[in-house]
Amino acid sequence: AQSVAQPEDQVNVAEGNPLTVKCTYSVSGNPYLFWYVQYPNRGLQFLLKYITGDNLVKGSYGFEAEFNKSQTSFHLKKPSALVSDSALYFCAVRDGRNYGQNFVFGPGTRLSVLP
Amino acid sequence: EAQVTQNPRYLITVTGKKLTVTCSQNMNHEYMSWYRQDPGLGLRQIYYSMNVEVTDKGDVPEGYKVSRKEKRNFPLILESPSPNQTSLYFCASRPQGAGYGYTFGSGTRLTVV
Numbered sequence: 001a002q003s004v005a006q007p008e009d010q011v012n013v014a015e016g017n018p019l020t021v022k023c024t025y026s027v028s029g030n031p032y033l034f035w036y037v038q039y040p041n042r043g044l045q046f047l048l049k050y051i052t053g054d055n056l057v058k059g060s061y062g063f064e065a066e067f068n069k070s071q072t073s074f075h076l077k078k079p080s081a082l083v084s085d086s087a088l089y090f091c092a093v094r095d096g097r098n099y100g101q102n103f104v105f106g107p108g109t110r111l112s113v114l115p
Numbered sequence: 116e117a118q119v120t121q122n123p124r125y126l127i128t129v130t131g132k133k134l135t136v137t138c139s140q141n142m143n144h145e146y147m148s149w150y151r152q153d154p155g156l157g158l159r160q161i162y163y164s165m166n167v168e169v170t171d172k173g174d175v176p177e178g179y180k181v182s183r184k185e186k187r188n189f190p191l192i193l194e195s196p197s198p199n200q201t202s203l204y205f206c207a208s209r210p211q212g213a214g215y216g217y218t219f220g221s222g223t224r225l226t227v228v
Contacts, residue, residue, distance in 0.1 A: 009155075034216045043119075043205055043219035044158075051214040090157060096213060103217065105150075107157035 002027040004093050004106035012112045013081050021076040021109045023091030030096035033074040034103070035065055038088040047089075050074060051096075061085070081113045117142045121206050121220035128196055128227055136191045136223050138206030144218075145211040147189040148173070149181065151202040152222075158205065164189055165211075196227040 003026045013019045025031055032051050036044040048059025055067045065076045074091060091106040119140045128134055140147065148163040150173075160173030164183040178200055180192040189208075193200060203224050207217035 032214060036216075036219075041222075043221045044207075044217075046216050046218070049214065049216055092216075103148075103160070105158040107155060 002031075002093050002095050002104045004091050004104055006089075006091055006106040006109045008109050009107075010110045010112065012114060015083055015113050015115050016080050019078050019081040019085070019111065019113070021089050021091075021111060023074045023076065023106060024072050025074060025091070025093040026072060027093055027095045031072075031074075032094040032096050033065075033067065034092040034094075035059065035063070035074075035076050036090045036092065036105075038090065038108075040087075044090060047076070081111075083113045083115050086111055086113045117218070119206055119208050119218055119220035121204075121223050124221065124223060126223060126225050128225070130197055130227055131195050134193050134196060134225075136193075136204060136206075136225070138189045138191065138220060139187050140189075140206075140208040140218070141187065142208060142210075142218065143186065144208035145186070146217075147183065147206065147208045148217065149179070149189070149191050150205045150207065151175065152205060153202050161191070161204075196225075198227050201225060201227050 005024045034049045035047040038044045050057045050067045058064045088108050090108050092103045094103050122137045145166050149161040150158040152158050159175045162181040164170045206220040209215045209217045
C-alpha cells in the first residue's frame with residue numbers, strides 16, 4: 001500500500017527567504033507524485049507533478065519540487081517566499097503500476113510566510 | 116470554464132436525516148472521487164468511480180453511499196448522518212490517463228448535530 005508523510009505540521013519562513021516543504025512517500029511501483037495547495041475556504045489547487053524524466057519539476061506560482069528516488073522524497077521549494085504563499089500544502093502519491101488505485105494524500109503542512 | 120461543482124457549500128443537519136451532496140464536472144473526466152478532510156488527518160478517500168456504473172470503496176466508506184449513473188455526476192449520500200461525519204468534503208475528477216492529477220471542487224462543509 002502507498003503512503004505519504006509530511007513531517008512538519010507547520011513551516012514558518014520570512015518573506016523573501018527560500019522555503020521548503022518536505023514530503024516522503026512509499027509505493028511498491030513507480031511513484032507518481034503531486035503537490036496541491038489549499039487557500040482558506042477554497043478547494044485544492046494543483047501545483048506540480050512528477051511522472052517521469054527530469055528530477056526537478058517546475059510548477060505554478062514559482063514553485064518547484066525535486067524528486068529523489070534514493071531518499072523517497074519529493075520536497076516542495078521556492079527560492080523567494082511571498083506572504084501570499086501562506087496556505088496549506090498537500091503532497092500526494094499514486095502507484096504508477098495500478099491504474100485502478102487512486103491517490104493517497106499526506107496530512108498537510110501549513111506554511112506561514114511572515115512579512 | 117472547466118470545473119467541478121459541489122452543492123451545497125455549507126450544510127447543517129440533524130442526526131439521522133438523510134442528505135445528498137451533489138457533484139458535477141464538465142470536463143468529461145472518467146474518474147471521480149469523494150474525499151473528507153479533517154484536521155491532522157489530511158484528505159481521506161471515501162469512494163471513487165472509474166466510469167459510469169463503476170464505483171469502489173476508498174479508505175473510509177462506512178456510512179456513505181455513491182452512485183454514478185451519468186458520467187458528469189457523482190453524488191454522495193449519507194443515509195443516516197452521525198456527528199462523526201461532521202467534516203469538510205471534496206469532490207474531484209480527473210481523466211483516465213495514468214499521469215493526471217485531480218481537479219477539486221470548492222468543498223462542502225457539513226455539520227451534523
